[in-house]
Amino acid sequence: MSQSLQKSRLSRYDHSLIADWVKPGSRVIDLGCGNGALLSHLQREKQVSGYGVELDSAMISKCVANNINVIQINLDQGLDHFDSDSFDTVILSLTLQAMRRPRQLLEEMMRVGQQGIVTFPNFAHWRNRWQIAFGGKMPVSKELPYKWYDTPNIHLCTLRDFHTLCAELGFSIDRSIAVRGDGQQTLGLKALPNLFGEIALCRFHKLSS
DSSP: TTTTOGGSOOOTHHHHHHHTOOTTTTTTEETOTTHHHHHHHHHHOOOOOOEEEEEOOHHHHHHHHTTTOOOOOGGGGGTTTSSSOOOEEEEESGGGGGGGGGHHHHHHHHHHEEEEEEEEEEEEEEHHHIIIEEEOOOOSSSOOOOOOOSOOOOBOOOOOHHHHHHHHHHHEEEEEEETTTTOOOOOOHHOHHHHHHEEEEEEEEEEOO
């Protein structure tokens, strides 16, 4: 199973949302990069340089075919291959929930980069709550398409959970939005993002000591 959670199965509208948060010409690393589509988008739209990190050999082959610089690394083993402050932006898109040590990976992201961008399925979305409360079953949705017994999503979290963890780690979240499965925002989403958001997107940096 790819650490990128077979991203081709999910909508990639978040590429343009992430691109809005990346400075032109910056140095970027995309963790769990899948087939390299996000990096390709950033190279085309923002002229960034950098690397993708992926575990799945098939995805790595697709990156190479798309002229994406990619390194095969198991993210659960950390980012020791990279020096501190090597990148302007570290991206972890739809991969956090598949990590065995998400807290440690977030810390590593802030060691090697100036800012982090993380996107993940928001487990607190109202449809997930409904399925648990009234169906008595683990939720299945477009963003969480797996059954409980074969899911790679081992650390599901909510938008509120992520904000709490960042505060514990000494990270400051400067941008945080939640969107529907089609990438759109509504008035309800802006008012109650943890209830109506299907996908959460957060940009953060480490507070100065």
